[in-house]
Amino acid sequence: MNRSLFYAAGLLMLASCSQGPKQNYVVTLNAGDAMNDKMAYIIDFDTEDKLDSAMISNGVAVFEGEVAKPRYVAISVDGTGVGSLYLEADSINVSEEGVKGGELNAKNDEYWTMRMDAIKEFRELPDSLQQARYEEFQTRINDAEKKLMDENIDNALGYYYFLYGPARNLDLAGLDSAIAAHPSLGEYQRIQKMRQAFVNQAETSEGKMFKDFEVTYNDSTFRLSDHVGKGKYVLVDFWASWCGPCIRQTAVIKDLYKEYGPKGLEVIGVAVWDKPEDTLKGIESHELPWMNVINAQSIPTELYGIQGIPCIILFGPDGTIISRDKQNDELREAVANAMKAAK
Incomplete structure (x- = not known):
């Protein structure tokens, strides 16, 4: 040890x-x-x-x-x-x-x-x-x-x-x-x-197909399959408001969203292991402009075997997992390469 x-x-x-x-x-x-x-x-x-x-x-x-x-x-x-x-x-x-x-x-x-x-x-x-x-x-x-x-x-x-x-x-x-x-x-x-x-x-490693999940909050239900596998690249950020590394990665994701959002990249935040009220405060205080799924708790983390956050997954147009668990420059490179291939 x-x-x-x-x-x-x-x-x-x-x-x-x-x-x-x-x-x-x-x-x-x-x-x-x-x-x-x-x-x-x-x-x-x-x-x-x-x-x-x-x-x-x-x-x-x-x-x-x-x-x-x-x-x-x-x-x-x-x-x-x-x-x-x-x-x-x-x-x-x-x-x-x-x-x-x-x-x-x-x-x-x-x-x-x-x-x-x-x-x-x-x-x-x-x-x-x-x-x-x-x-x-x-x-x-x-x-x-x-x-x-x-x-x-x-x-x-x-x-x-x-x-x-x-x-x-x-x-x-x-x-x-x-x-x-x-x-x-x-x-x-x-x-x-x-x-x-x-x-x-x-x-759910790189090269494997996505697994669907759904989360209901305030009578609204989110299904991953409504967004992933629909012909576009989707970057999903599993995060929590109390997670310092998660918040630090939002700066990277903001850059990617700004550069590639107009080119078809969809970004979705999925709040796990967090109180809904804290998630909502975090979205507001950190000015997260993309869709955020509230109160997912352990539903996706168990399904995807996520043992630590942030866990950021890039899904391809057909729902294949292109990148998983990359951060900072590695994440930037993965998204850049995927979006180049999309041209």
Whole structure:
């Protein structure tokens, strides 16, 4: 793994959904008196299901239940995360000081203690030595993380570090190889979705035919097939108002629209993973002159296997995908070449 020395993992994950003999857990949340009389929930990150609930009284909520295998979960109060832990058959205490109790929580805590100690040691070095010894400290952390993952790859702890480490750099073949070596990985919904995204991405790569989708917002329905495959080049920008790289690409798209719009290029923005009100503000503030589809959410991203935005796709007159996932000068060149061929 190649992670920045100062990277801090903040994502959640879930353990394998295979069932086995269930064992009891007790989780005590020290929430503080300010949260009295509020309901706390344990939420399964993989499915977003609420697994358990408990009322906060005298600053404390106590969850009691059964678990077949450890899971990584979040604790939420009023929709806000207040803690995360590996839910195990043990007594677990969650407070501002961290998570105490459970074998996997202990292993994770040991790793993070080592990591933070290494960062502290590095920062205390004279400036003259930091650059020379950076790789040494980075390697120390990477090796410890890999060891933690390898030793726990078939449980919830190893899965987390796989999902947000090596899995990020895998393709379909690499992911299938990992699942073959560790079948429990294939039981997680996040892995299943990742694999399906790879398949969908391959099916909508350059040279493949477009896949139709429709989005309805305010009683108006947009269908991609009403625009793509109708004899003209269509540039579709999948974006969101909160996405900085998306906004930066609008300058490129504006140039292309200005130059090639009069020559027949159609541009369509498709807002995904965004609140409609935020999308509308973004369209206005960034003065986007082309058609924008509101509230598409994950409809097209799942269909096209889009795992990050912006994703900009150029469709040919017959609906063939001419260019995908290009930005800046590569995007300019792709559109220019297509429009030259159209003459």
